[in-house]
Amino acid sequence: MTTSPEPQTSAERELCGLVNGLAQQIAEHVRERAVALGLTAAQATALREMTGPITMRELAERMSCEPSNATFVVDKLEKQGLVERCPHPTDRRARQLLLTAEGTALRDRLLGLLAQDSPLAGLSPQQQRTLQGLLEQAITRP
């Protein structure tokens, strides 16, 4: 028998709703700044995660999506001349993604925008640490 005698408290359901709400708020924060740069939210997320040479699979993992979706998004970025798909130096199956000069410049502008008005600004640094601990514990459940 676990700690909870009753099957599902409505409090837990409400909590799920709050997590979803905050996640949507974070997504909205990205979207607003993306459109200001002529990007979609997905494109901006990809750009944000491209800290250096990276493969499609790595990008998909950082974006928390399927590789096929990364293909779709990188297609768009490539058409805009922001990213280049180069052959991987050691693995001929893989591609190495590189930012163009424009891509690097746009990414810098994006990071600047994303840094403004964080969706978590309502929490103190101490509260943010507490939240981080709770989320990590919830995600790695037995």
Next chain:
Amino acid sequence: MTTSPEPQTSAERELCGLVNGLAQQIAEHVRERAVALGLTAAQATALREMTGPITMRELAERMSCEPSNATFVVDKLEKQGLVERCPHPTDRRARQLLLTAEGTALRDRLLGLLAQDSPLAGLSPQQQRTLQGLLEQAITRP
């Protein structure tokens, strides 16, 4: 000048990632139980929120989506004979959604499944309360 002298700490970015990760875990929890009943995740969410007679707009709000999306999802539920779109008793613009007998039965089964193995089971009731407070504060930012 706000409380945060530096623009965007990487800790804040990581925290956003954790919120997203938990939200995805919650969504996955719903999806697994939905497919076990022959539903999609969106259909299951709609069914879950139909606690009684409800309008399209109310349903959309509870699902945290646009009304046009609720139309799409309810179309599917209606075709499966789970929901009926009835005229609203007092507002002829609106529809009143009602569960059929099958819809009610399936909803009961769904709630039973959703109650098992909550994605938040890794947190104690005390921690859940703490998390709830933090999330509420983060969502209602000035």
Next chain:
DNA sequence: CTAGAAACATTCAAGCTCTAAATATCCGAG
């Protein structure tokens, strides 16, 4: 060395979600 399993990337079909616009109805000011 070689055959089979595994990994990387892409394509395609299907489903979800959003925006913008159209339609129907309600409600309040005059």
Next chain:
DNA sequence: CTCGGATATTTAGAGCTTGAATGTTTCTAG
């Protein structure tokens, strides 16, 4: 009462995401 703004729903179009199937390359057991 009537006009005009607001609200409820739907439709059409587009973008995003996923899962299955495919081609290529790498790895590994024998």
